Amino acid sequence: MNTESTKAVIVTGSTSGIGFAIASRLYAEGWRVTLNGYRTEKEGADLCAKMPGADYVDADVSTSDGAAHLVKTAVASFGQLDAVVNNAGVAWRIDHSDLDAVDDEFWDKIMAVNLKGPWNVAKAARPHLARSSGQIINNASLAGLTTTGSSIPYAVSKAGLVHLTHLLAKALGPEIRVNAVAPGYIDTPLTHEWQSVRDYVEDNAPARRLGDPEDVAEAVHGVMKMGYVSGAIIPVAGGLQVL
Template identity: 55%
Template structure:
């Protein structure tokens, strides 16, 4: 990523952070803001939280979009370029994870499985496609938010773990396809306490054990 930029510098870098109104995304947006990035903060159905977030950041815009819709990617990329004139970082952080016991195969409907793949795997692909030309011009960076569930027998559900495993391999493929102009990496955290996971008592107890 670019070094910390001076506020007001017309060349200061721009980061798109998806899922920016959630716990991890909000922290990422705040850290990038502190390093001098202008922020395009994405959320889905979180307009009030998005409006509050951008007031806390130095120079930020909020965009609301359902990432399961492929056309949302082009809209977010265009919004970033129209707002700030460039894209330096894409953080594919948005994701969904709904607890379903791995042994309960019948509890996973086709709609559930498709939604996991659409948001956790297809959306980062579509956003990368949409942002790749702008990122190549700035020699930018893509960071995909994976999970330990991508490489271990864990995760909130089997579809969730499968979607993250796909995201990690997508990261490897894109790193080769887009490099050296664009760097592509993934981060694979374990369970993180956020407002979404605080009620996951059974999963938290398992992780602690």
Template identity: 40%
Template structure:
């Protein structure tokens, strides 16, 4: 696991209550950063995780808010920035599959208007809302944004048509924001393959076995693997912007 000296750096992680987000909160805090852990207002895991990490002597505070809600996304960014005293890094990690199980691409009827709205408002418009709100603070510190995309946005099979489309849009948004915020703010993304999280724990074993058969490193990713790539893009990679870094164990 790589490390970095993040003392004096302020980081906001959206969707930080579990999975990749919580791994990122933990890693960035253990590197000395002051971290705002964003969580949904009704998700008790966020405050519990923040309290647990704070008890370890880490600088972590919980900030409630839903990136899918106009106004609420901007408010959580403002609250986090004020609480931290500035902002150096925004990790746009909040996302949803809107389904506990993968939905076959042939099942077009499952892609209802409501399903599309849930996916896009969280996975694509949410990161834009947060980036726009955070831009002045990030410009002031020549900071960085790291978006959580997916190999599903790069042509691999995702959990649904809508999910794959949202992540493809996020890859494009990453490039567009890199242009918009240059040269003051670097904007990159990570594209995980299948990650071992509470969401994927309930997936069909056949689907996991199929992925493992094509993965050179012969295991699913751990949330910590993705967090490490985020740390590289946020704290290093000084000459990278507009890029999407695939982290899938060689499956692609």
């Protein structure tokens, strides 16, 4: 039997783009998947129809109550929790030089979803993951490692998530492994119109191509199988990190 077929995972922000690709890959590998995002009950049911046996929970992980509800529902559905993929995130393009375009609401939204969300889910999931010797995978960004990103607040939120990954790996080991992937430009509905970025990646990345959601899904699944890796940040950027 595929050992992954006995395991259960939550993928936050998994109704489209990178999150849906990660959920789909893990489902194909035999994981029992709980999807999460902002959808109507019918839309959630439609998503689950593509993955028979999967579950969908509409929960705002930027709040501790939302994260607790998500974890509680997932555990009730599958009886256990073996992994969490913290993928939920938001981004809007604001030129780094345009400081005046960034207001308090923008900062608060970015930090709440991109940084506080993974913290909330990690806290709620901890006792369940400890019982299963489970793991957490955070979806950070190359913007958290370099001076790039769709905006300064976005880059700072992802830098915070990188450090949170390191801190949680130290705090939660040995029972729970914690790692992160750090995508560069990934072609999704959110980023598809960023033509100048697309051109730069195709012209300069050592891979000479755009990234796609399946590239990130492959990296997540690979890291999940690396039993002696914790506290690692894995770039998924076609080599952009070396420029």
